[in-house]
Amino acid sequence: MKNEKRELIDKDGLRVDGRKKDELRPIKIMVGVLSNADGSAYIEQGKNKIIAAVYGPREVHPRHLALPDRAILRCRYHMAPFSVEERKSPAPSRRELELSKVIREALEPTVFLEQYPRTAIDLFIEVLQADGGTRCAGITIGSLALADAGIPMRDLVVACAAGKVDGQIVLDLNDIEDKEGEADVPVAMMPNLNLITLLQMDGLLTPEEFEEALNLSIEGCRRIYALQKKALKEKYISIREEVET
Amino acid sequence: MPIFFENRDIVAPGDLLAEGEYIAGSNTYKEGNRIYASRLGLVDYEEKRVSVVALNAFYVPSVGDLVIGKVTEVNINGWVIDINAPYSALLRAFDVIPKFKPQKNDLSKVFDIGDMILARVIAYDRTRDPILTVREPELGKITRGQIVKITPTKVPRLIGRRGSMINMLKRETGCKITVGQNGLILIECKGPEEERLVSMAIYKIEQEAHTSGLTDRVVEMIRKEKERMIKNEK
Known part of the structure; x- marks a missing residue:
């Protein structure tokens, strides 16, 4: 069995898609892509294509879910039927429900929920094309969509994963590395406050390897954060440059 | 520091x-x-x-604000108004009909679902929904004009320092412009052409709210458009 496995890192230390061990996939982020939503964002990270939309704060329906002292954040992570090679049933699966919860809990600490009691903020994350690391990309643009909607936040949240492939710690796993590799450590953090809001580990790592993976993830987060912030400001800066020159 | x-x-x-x-x-x-x-x-x-x-935020009601809203529900003793805020507002029947009796008055004859109204917020705290009043001259049902919607945070920019921007708009176009603090704006003009011009100017202000020298650019745009309109008439 072990002999049949394909090599994930070649002799030169390059991975299946030609990246180095600590290299991110190419990332493109856009903000404000949907006109009907209060806030929205879109990301392409390697072959991942994900869109996020925020509505609210608005009245809670059904009514009994409303909390008297704070807003509720509702999150739906969903994969389109055509997002993976074999058609995925559009009904929410166990995995999607879990990721919805995980993403919600990664974003909740950043939002000032207590300022708008009895309301709901709805976040929809739709995966159009999946290639590993969608929860991290979902968190990254989820927080951008919240910021675009003008919802008061402590910080942006940015997420990135690291993992173990062919016995080595690598950054930002893609689908093949995620499925055939040995371990996966997704991390979400608030970069300015230096706080981690999500930390998971799937697979087996020694304590030293775990620490290395965590530090690599944080490094990846910092790099994505720069792109994330630039994308958020881009819309307004371009208008300003256009008319003031 | x-x-x-x-x-x-x-x-x-x-x-x-x-x-x-x-x-x-x-x-x-x-x-x-x-x-x-x-x-x-x-x-x-x-x-x-x-x-x-x-640069972008939603409207949070505050007592004394003038707002434009849409009737979404007619109840036994009042109306529910959508004021473009996280909370929907209430307008009480007593406020409109002094000797109101639920058995006698048909509220949907006064304001019906879908009607736009101009009102003022008289009570609001975060534990209860905002309450509106129309007991002031000029307030009440909107019967003519056009309504445009902008981001509520850009309302101060639209008004300008001591009303400079909004007064310029009124002077240049001769229209009546009523600005709701919730980002809805009522434009009443002589003809649809002028209304189109004002809404164009308002959208431009919203788009470029964070830039400087905006008033001059808007004046320039309005004058150019007016010239074009005169030419078209000929």
């Missing part, structure tokens, strides 16, 4: 704005002696106060 940006720089949530003896103004928060932005906007340092002028 350092500050980390210049006035009118665009900042994102979580950006560290200042450290030391500063006061946290709107759209910022304080963590120890550091002040961070909580919204995307333009930073404003004014002596000891650090604040952020948000």
Whole structure:
């Protein structure tokens, strides 16, 4: 069995898609892509294509879910039927429900929920094309969509994963590395406050390897954060440059 | 006591704005002696106060605000109005009909679902929905004109310093413009052409609210459009 496995890192230390061990996939982020939503964002990270939309704060329906002292954040992570090679049933699966919860809990600490009691903020994350690391990309643009909607936040949240492939710690796993590799450590953090809001580990790592993976993830987060912030400001800066020159 | 940006720089949530003896103004928060932005906007340092002028936000009701809303529900003793805020507002029947009797008066004859009304917020705190009144001249059902919607945070920009922007718009176009604090604006003109012109100008102000020299550019645009309109008539 072990002999049949394909090599994930070649002799030169390059991975299946030609990246180095600590290299991110190419990332493109856009903000404000949907006109009907209060806030929205879109990301392409390697072959991942994900869109996020925020509505609210608005009245809670059904009514009994409303909390008297704070807003509720509702999150739906969903994969389109055509997002993976074999058609995925559009009904929410166990995995999607879990990721919805995980993403919600990664974003909740950043939002000032207590300022708008009895309301709901709805976040929809739709995966159009999946290639590993969608929860991290979902968190990254989820927080951008919240910021675009003008919802008061402590910080942006940015997420990135690291993992173990062919016995080595690598950054930002893609689908093949995620499925055939040995371990996966997704991390979400608030970069300015230096706080981690999500930390998971799937697979087996020694304590030293775990620490290395965590530090690599944080490094990846910092790099994505720069792109994330630039994308958020881009819309307004371009208008300003256009008319003031 | 350092500050980390210049006035009118665009900042994102979580950006560290200042450290030391500063006061946290709107759209910022304080963590120890550091002040961070909580919204995307333009930073404003004014002596000891650090604040952020948000680029996009939703309307939060405040007592005394003039608002434009849409009737979404007619109840036994009042109406439910959508005022473009996280909370829907209530307009009580007693406010409109002095000797109101639920058995006698048919409220849908006064304001029906879908009607737009101009009203003022008379009561609001975060534990209860806002309450509106129309007991003032000029308030009540909107019967003519056109309504445009902008981001509520850009209403102050539309009005301008001591009303400079809005007065310029009225002077240049000869229209009546009523600005709701919730981002809905009523335009009443002589003809549809002028209404189109005003809404164009308002959208331009919304788009370019964070730039300088805006009033002059809007005047220029209106004058050009007016010339074009005159030419078309000939």
